Amino acid sequence: MAAADSHAYHPDMAKNITQNQLTGEIGEAAVRLRFLKIGFQFDVRSRLEAGIDAIAEVMLQGRPLAHMIAVQVKATKTGQHAGEDATGFHYLLRTEDLDYWRGSNLPVIIVLYREADDSFYWKEVPIGDAPAERRLNFSKKDDVLDESCVDRLAALTVPKAGFGYYVPPLGGGEEGLVNILPIALPKEVFVSTTPHSHAQAVAILLEDDEPARFDWVIKGSAFWSFHDPRKTVCRKIVDLDQVEAIDVEHLAYHEDEDERNTFAHLLRKTLQHQVRGELSWNKDRKLFYFRARAENTTRVFKYPSAKKNTEADVVNVARNKTDKERVEFVRHHAFVPRFESFFAEWFLVVEPTYFFTTNGFTPHTYPDALLSGKKRLDNSSALRGQVIMWHRFLASLEPKQDLFAAASEELRISFGEPPAIALPTRVPEDAWGSQRKTDDEDDDEDLLNWA
Known part of the structure; x- marks a missing residue:
């Protein structure tokens, strides 16, 4: 076998x-x-x-x-x-x-x-x-x-990056709002030389008895500001005999991209100075957010919207659902600023967002889940409303014209209306996620469920 x-x-x-x-x-x-x-x-x-x-x-x-x-x-x-x-x-x-x-x-x-x-x-x-x-x-x-x-x-x-993204229209779908604000610039920029670095200049101003101000930039040995340093505490950080005023357009639309980037930085520092009493700047997240007036206290901003007067809880306190005395987090309306120039004009790109603290002052340790959850609840109406709100807020900071105002009233950068565009078709609301309409209190209750 x-x-x-x-x-x-x-x-x-x-x-x-x-x-x-x-x-x-x-x-x-x-x-x-x-x-x-x-x-x-x-x-x-x-x-x-x-x-x-x-x-x-x-x-x-x-x-x-x-x-x-x-x-x-x-x-x-x-x-x-x-x-x-x-x-x-x-x-x-x-x-x-x-x-x-x-x-x-x-x-x-x-x-x-x-x-x-x-x-x-x-x-x-x-x-x-x-x-x-x-x-x-x-x-x-x-x-x-x-x-x-x-x-x-x-x-x-x-993509929602670049110069601006479209905020979809409401209702009829005939008009969209763009999240960019045209900037009206002062006519002059004051430039000088300085023997100090940025860090040295900051230390000098903080140690001085006069109120410090930081609406200026130092690049190399050059100092730039929209205000005349000879008339402020900044006279202590520049070479006074080198101060001169030059046409703003020379720097704003310079051929060199680095020069334009420095000008954009000056715009941000100037805006930070203008809003210092109302907004805080967070350097880690590079955003402005509404200051709380007191610990664990809601703050309301009233403003005219597109059709009527309205108000927003720009600082909102979220409390525990069972223990109302316990604060879970405080949510602040915020925006990420970006300054861009195109078509011979400067614009502020406003990217609405939120900033979270534990009590109105101390940054929240784990804000990412809260931010992600809140943004999931925002629809086109919320985004449109926030762009309008930020424009109204920035416009409200402009100095009022007064015949009896002091002649030394400092010039500021100011902002025009966000441009509107005609859209041939309506942008569907479901392209922006959930259509559920909620107010801030409902949103924060949902965030507590997610966090």
């Missing part, structure tokens, strides 16, 4: 494809079909992918737009998502995935597919300079991957 063939087939030696692998392949195929049905292209990457399964491309009536979205698919056969109930659930991102995605030059979304009920949910992943948050909260109403989310997905590919 012949010996048994040592290479004969044995069932135990066969290669097996695991159930998880099958589920993953089914999930990718199902998500690809879903994207195709809503009118997007969907190209699956190779097996060498490290955290992005596919690239979705936005199409307009079958025409590819070269607007791309990176997609990571997470598929499961059965079972519940974490914290799942009738309204939603949450998903915890892996730290290594989040670190990988944050370097992406494309918007990144995660799609959760469950084979048992053929459900698809999606969420944008915070990348770039966005606050790092591992926990994503999904709404079963708002975050379904179907035809209703096309505008929101497409909106992810529109």
Whole structure:
């Protein structure tokens, strides 16, 4: 009898494809079909992918737009998502995935597919300079991957950086507001030489008996300011015989980009001086925020809006839901300023945001989750209102014209109305996320749930 063939087939030696692998392949195929049905292209990457399964491309009536979205698919056969109930659930991102995605030059979304009920949910992943948050909260109403989310997905590919971004119109959709304010500049800039560095100049002013002022810049040995240093405490940090006034346009529109950058810095320092009684500057987050008047106390700013007089709680105290004496955090209206010049004019780009403290004065230790949660609640109406509010506030700081005012009233930079543009079509509200209308108190209660 012949010996048994040592290479004969044995069932135990066969290669097996695991159930998880099958589920993953089914999930990718199902998500690809879903994207195709809503009118997007969907190209699956190779097996060498490290955290992005596919690239979705936005199409307009079958025409590819070269607007791309990176997609990571997470598929499961059965079972519940974490914290799942009738309204939603949450998903915890892996730290290594989040670190990988944050370097992406494309918007990144995660799609959760469950084979048992053929459900698809999606969420944008915070990348770039966005606050790092591992926990994503999904709404079963708002975050379904179907035809209703096309505008929101497409909106992810529109950059909100540069000179300004469009704040979508309300109601009829005929007019949009741009978050830039034209700047009216003083006619002159005072320049001089100085023997001091910036740090040395600051120390000299702080040690002096006169009130210090810092609406100036020092670059190398050059001193720039919109105010005449010979008439203020700054005479102690400049060479007085070298002070001269020059036309502002010479520096504002200089050919050298470094000179224009220095001028932009001077604008920011001047604005900081003008608002010093009302706003604080946070150098870490590079933003202005409303000062609290007292510890754990709400502050209201009243101003004329687009149609009527209104008011905003620009400092809002969030208290514990069960223990009303306990303050969880204080939320301040804030904005990130950016000064840009184009078309022979300077503008202040206003990026509305929020700043969080523990009592109105001490910065909050963990503000990122609070900020991310609050911004998720903001819709186009909130953004539009904040741009208008900041313009009204900045305009309110201008010195009033008075025939009996002192002749020495210092010149200030002032701001024009944010420009409005006519839009051919209405920007859908759902492109800005949730349409739920809330007031600040409701928002802060939701933040307490997320924090």
